[in-house]
Amino acid sequence: MQRLLLASVLTLLLSLLSLPLGCATKPETDKGNVVVNIDWVNFIKFNGITYLREVQSLPYSEEDLQYFDEVQFRVEGNITQLGYQIKNGDAAYLDKGTQIYSIRSYSPDFRLVAKVGTELYLFEADTSPDARKGADLLDIEGKVEYIGINNPIDGKTELASIKETGLVSRLVKMVLEAPVDQTFQSGEGDQLFIAFHLNDGTTVVRSFWSDTGQLSRGILLPVEFRQAIKSAVP
Numbered sequence: 755m756q757r758l759l760l761a762s763v764l765t766l767l768l769s770l771l772s773l774p775l776g777c778a779t780k781p782e783t784d785k786g787n788v789v790v791n792i793d794w795v796n797f798i799k800f801n802g803i804t805y806l807r808e809v810q811s812l813p814y815s816e817e818d819l820q821y822f823d824e825v826q827f828r829v830e831g832n833i834t835q836l837g838y839q840i841k842n843g844d845a846a847y848l849d850k851g852t853q854i855y856s857i858r859s860y861s862p863d864f865r866l867v868a869k870v871g872t873e874l875y876l877f878e879a880d881t882s883p884d885a886r887k888g889a890d891l892l893d894i895e896g897k898v899e900y901i902g903i904n905n906p907i908d909g910k911t912e913l914a915s916i917k918e919t920g921l922v923s924r925l926v927k928m929v930l931e932a933p934v935d936q937t938f939q940s941g942e943g944d945q946l947f948i949a950f951h952l953n954d955g956t957t958v959v960r961s962f963w964s965d966t967g968q969l970s971r972g973i974l975l976p977v978e979f980r981q982a983i984k985s986a987v988p
Contacts, residue, residue: 794830794846798854798868798877801842802884805866805877812874813955814867819855822862826850848875859954864893878958880971881936888973889930894950894958898926902949902957903987909947909959914986921982926950928979929969936972946983 796807800823826843828850845852845868853869856862863882868875879891889895901922905911916922948969950958960970964984967975 792830792833796846797840797880798825798845798848798866799840799842800854800866801863803863803882804840804880806880808876808878808959810876810956812867812876814857814874818858819867820858822854822856822866824854825852825868861893864891876956885934885936885972887930887934888932888969890934891971891973892929892950892958894926894952895930897952897954898922898950899953900951901925902951903983904947904949904959906945906947906961909961912949913946914988916982916986925979925982928975929973932969932973932975932979934972935974938968938972938974946987948983 798805823843825845825848827841827845828848829838829840829844830847848868848870855867855869855874857865857867864879866877868877879885882890885891899922900915900917902912903914903916905913916925944964946962946964947959948962950960952958960973962969962975962983964980967977967980969975
């Protein structure tokens with residue numbers, strides 16, 4: 755009995771390693787299969803790109819939006835077995851038929867919005883199989899007013915900021931030209947959050963590891979960027 759229980763636990767743990775968008779809880783068995791309740795990351799996937807929801811107020815009106823696609827399948831409540839492969843048209847918590855829009859001033863490879871009733875939910879690109887440089891994930895060229903450096907605990911409290919126009923432009927250029935390796939795992943050294951405050955009033959926030967220079971996800975920034983961030987933080 756102990757060996758059987760241990761084998762089941764190991765199977766569950768190994769399966770979780772291949773499920774980056776969901777965390778399993780309360781494992782059960784059904785005819786020999788592992789059945790779990792999964793807490794999904796709030797994602798959508800289109801054209802091979804996985805987008806994650808970013809909660810913030812949006813200034814966009816109907817005129818700013820263009821129909822893009824719609825959700826084909828809601829995984830929450832419908833997928834209870836480990837190992838499910840996320841497909842184009844899948845969403846974690848949006849119902850089938852939810853309409854997805856691009857924003858006219860941004861590349862759809864960077865930002866999409868979902869219309870849920872009268873609300874707009876913002877989603878930003880997290881991973882893309884075609885991302886080779888930062889600009890493939892972040893469409894922020896000419897759009898950044900200033901750069902905030904936020905507390906690693908809540909990701910929101912601003913510790914420092916960079917507002918000198920020339921330096922902001924140079925740092926954004928580094929981000930856009932930096933190589934991307936989305937298999938890169940950092941997790942070491944000091945973590946901060948970099949907040950790009952855009953000229954439309956929205957903000958792009960990404961985790962940043964100052965020792966390795968990784969800006970989430972997988973944007974590998976040069977030493978000069980790291981030094982500028984370290985110099986700005988009191």
